[in-house]
Amino acid sequence: MxxxxxxxxxxxxxxxxxxxxxxxxxxxxxxxxxxxxxxxxxxxxGRSEAFVVQYPEERVDFADAFRGMPVLVARGDGLPRCVACGLCEFACPTDCIRIVPGELPDDAVERTPRSFTIDMARCMFCGLCEESCPEEAIVMSREVEIATFTRDAMLYEKEHLLVPEALLERRLGFLRAEYGRERAPAAPRDGA
Amino acid sequence: MSTGPRLRLPGERKDGAQPDLHAEHQILNMGPSHPATHGTVKFLIELDGESIVDLDVQVGYVHRGFEKECESRSWYQCIPYTDRLNYNSAILCNLGFCMAVEKLLEIETPERCQWLRVLAGEISRLGDHLTRCGASCLELQAMTPFLYGIEARELVWDLQEMLCGARVTTNYVRIGGVKHDLPEGFAAAAGDLLAKVRSLLRDFDAVVTRNRIFVDRLKDTGVLSKEDCIRHAVTGPVLRAAGVPLDLRKDEPYLVYDQLDFDVPVGTVGDNYDRYLVCVEEMQQSLRIVEQCVDRLGALGPGPVDVDDPRVRWPAKGRVFEGMEELIQQFKSVTEGPKVPAGEGYLAIESANGELGFYLVSDGSQRPVKVRCRPPSFLNLQPLPLMVRGAMLADLIPTFDFLNMIGGECDR
Amino acid sequence: MDDCASPLLRRLLDTHGSALHATHARLGDATAIVKPPALLEVMGFLRDEPGLEFDMLLDLTAVDHLGEEPRFEMVYHLYSLARNHRLRIKARLPESEPVVASLTGLWASADWMEREVFDLYGIRFEGHPDLRRILLDESFEGHPLRKDHPKAARRPPVEPRQA
Missing domain, CATH: 1.20.5 (Single alpha-helices involved in coiled-coils or other helix-helix interfaces)
Known part of the structure; x- marks a missing residue:
């Protein structure tokens, strides 16, 4: 070499x-x-190799790893998987997540977000919320078309963010493929 | 003195008043948002006719307080901010920052991780050089090569999206690892890309490199001598075009660059034409490195890409769902962030524009005391007045373009 | 405190020992802390001395250690193209009078970086030919990278200048 x-x-x-x-x-x-x-x-x-995509009639199929806007995963009964632990709030570099925790007395998880707001105007789609979430409750969707006419419309509430698990299969599949990966023991730096 | 009639100068009035030809210098404001410059910067140009007498470069229009923002965030949260330094080669900025933090933490990443980082970095460099060469052609009125360059960059970014999950703001490298391993089918996609980018570069070359208009515009314009480059701490392709073979990948090999086979192109004159040729050659070399990395990663087989140290890297997700210990660790890691031992460290890598250094100071807490980014664009832009003084106004455009000043990185 | 592991530092200690506060080579970065009045002389020596030949001033920045005295710390990173070695020079400046000699006479690269430090930290450079703000607007008040400058400080938008 x-x-x-x-x-x-x-x-x-x-x-x-x-x-x-x-x-x-x-x-x-x-x-x-x-x-x-x-x-x-x-x-x-009909076998066009032209590079241009005729948006919005044609759409690009993003890669599996693609990070779109963060959404909440809904359980089968429509409630969010989120237990309002607040880790994504901590991890978020732009402070765009606001969670108000609430009680869920007759359920095994007992906690649920009373309100969950993401300010999409601040969100920078970095994916740290998804990485930090211990419940697989907030994931990056494939949705990118979030333009609005007002800034207030960029505040997404829990109701707007909830997406059934079935629609997020591709992302969840991608994430789960990474779960089993082993880690290497930390080796000290040479000469240190 | 004769008072007889004489021929009037063009424009001279009948009463004998002298015409005001070239008597006064003109001040021209160019920018901060000008169609012929890529980068938000203002030039205050003193012109004598069409020649540049003096030039004041005013930067700072994209100043967002990167350093101040980092000082109020945890080490981990700074990584997405480094994306925003350079939109063309975000991975290299991620890499520089994470490697600097790893230097303070005194940890070494696994071998597979290092190959992945080199691979991602070279893809990023490729995108940067394609933008530089493509956009420069556009600003010299050549639309077609721009489209070829940008098409190639889109292909490069497709690969980047496949690897990192985003085209521009990648957020891929982590302290003590990378976000995830190669996705399935990456080797095939990379092979496809290499073939397409090579073919587009051939077309680019055919249209531009020996085209008289292009050569006339670039040759012997914006010359910066070797000595001036060194005095101004200019690095990267601009320095190499002046004939100094300084490339940190060669001179201070980091990661696995010492196991790779590549050339460092240097120029002879240090004008824009040399900068163009150096960039084109570096793209070919980056393609070679990508090829070698993909081969090597295939040969290495699956393996860890992160260090297993909860002090540094968030625990593996699979174990967080199963184990109580890891769950607690996850909460601790996210809320406290990695604590970096008190100390200071400077680490530089070769980014697409030159030496990208990070000087970090830690007081042992979860937040940095100082995150200094040594921006190559900022220092490369500084000698611009030297390069264009006495030249025509039109020469400013290619000179500025081939410096590839990136506002986000220059102004931070 | 004095670490002589690096031959560079050994050389510097031998010739300019009295101008140095301390030296160390932690994490492999050779560092010398210089007394501010001697900065220009030490830097000139480092640039011109055969065998050292630091021909590039790669980086220049400052650190604010609020609450310590001296408060400010100038940090210079030097690189020698001919010898391929690096050195970090630091100098502490008091809060009451943050003034240090400009290095523009030695390395042209110091010009903009000193303007940046002046802009963001309010440290003045004696002998700088054109010391004015570079990243921020001329009408900006305060120096934002100082630790006592609030991060959330807001200011009204800059008015368009009247011709």
């Missing part, structure tokens, strides 16, 4: 053909027309 230092091949002087402008313009046209005809062929045959 080696690192070499190389000097870049600088064009000392352009050839007279290149200095004539016209041949280089034709060369440029050749490159761009190649792209054009390839795209046209793809369009005509």
């Amino acid at each position: 080696a690192v070499r230092v190389v000097t870049v091949n600088r064009v000392a002087k352009l050839t007279w053909v290149e200095r004539l402008y016209l041949p280089m313009i034709l060369k440029g046209l050749w490159v761009t027309s190649r792209h054009f005809f390839r795209n046209l062929w793809g369009f005509a045959t």
Whole structure:
């Protein structure tokens, strides 16, 4: 394995053909027309390789790891899985989560958020809330279209945030694949 | 003195008053938001006709108080903030910060993690250079190469999204590890990407590199000599274009760069054309490194990517759900955050723009006392007046573009 | 306190021992704490002495140790391109008079970084050719990176300047 230092091949002087402008313009046209005809062929045959996506008619399929806006996972009975422990509130770097805990007397978990507000205008989609959650109750969805006309509409309450588990399967599947991973014992730094 | 009639100068009035040609310098405000500059910065230009006499660069329009904000957050919460330093190569900023914290904590990350970090960092560098070269072409009125460059960058960002979960603000590297391992099918996607980016770079090269207009605009403009670069602590491709082979990946190898095979391109003159060529060559080298990393990660097989130290890294999620001990640890780690031993440390990595250093001071608590980011853009921008003094106003555009000043990183 | 593990520090102690408060090489970063009046002389020596040849001033910043005296600490990171070694120089400045010699005469890179420290910490640099705010607006009051500057401080938007 080696690192070499190389000097870049600088064009000392352009050839007279290149200095004539016209041949280089034709060369440029050749490159761009190649792209054009390839795209046209793809369009005509229905196997378009064009890079542009005709949003909103067409949508991009995000990767499994994609982090969209954070949402709350709803249990089968419609209540949030969240037990209002407040860890996401602690972990959030922008302080965009506000939780008011409440009681749930006739349930095994006993605690539930009375209100759960996320200020999407502040949220920076970093995913630390999801990483810190010990209940798999807040996850990053695949939703990104959250534009509104007012800032107040960016305050998402519990009711807006609850999403049934079935709709979040892809994200939960992605997260669960990571759960079993082992960790390496902490090795001291060399020379320390 | 003769009082006879003489020919009037162009513009001279009949009463003999002298025309005001080139007598007075003109002050021109360019920016802070100008279509021909990428980056929010204001130039106060003193012009003599079309030549630049002097230039005052005014930065600070994107100042968000990064350091102040970090001082009031836990070490862990600073990581997403480092994303916002450089939108083009967020992973490298994550990496620099986390490695600096690891230096204070005196821990070493597992081998697989180090390869992953190099892989992610090089993908990021690729995106940065593509933006630099593509956008510079756009600002020189060449729309097509810009589209090819940005298409390649989108492909790079697709890969970044697959790996990190976000295209721009990646938040991938963690103190003592990375967020997660390679997703399934990454090697195949990376192979696809490499082929496509190489083909786009070939098209880019065919349209631009030997095009007379492009060469005329770049050659011998914005020259910064080796000595001036060193005096101004300029680093990265700008320094290498001036012929100084300083690359921290080679000179102070961190992570696994000493096990990799790559070239460090250097220029000879230090003008914009050399900067362009150095960047293009560095992209080829980054592609090579990505290839080697993917191969090596495949050969290494599954393994840990985080250190198992609750002092540093939040416990593995699977165990938090099952074990009481880990659950308590999770609560402790999140609410208290990692406590970094008192001390100070400076760690620099080679980012796409040059030496990205983090100087951290800790008093042993969960919050940093000082998070200083040594921004390569800021220092690379400083000698700009030196580069364009005496040049035409139009030469300012390519010179500024190839410095690749990133507002977020320059102004913090 | 004096750690002579680094030959750089050994050399500095031998020649300018009286100008130094302390040295250490913790975490592998060779560090020397210089008495502020001797800063310019030590820096000049470091730049020009054969064998040391610190030709780049990579970084310059300050740290606010509120409650300690001297309160401010200047931190310089030097790098030698020729020798590929690094050194950190620090100097403590009192709260009552945070003034230190400017290094713009030695390294051109000090210019903007000293303006930044002046802007954010209010430390003045003697001999700086153009000491004015760089990141913040001229009308800004206070120095935000000082620990006693409240993070939540708000100020009205800057009025558009009248022509």
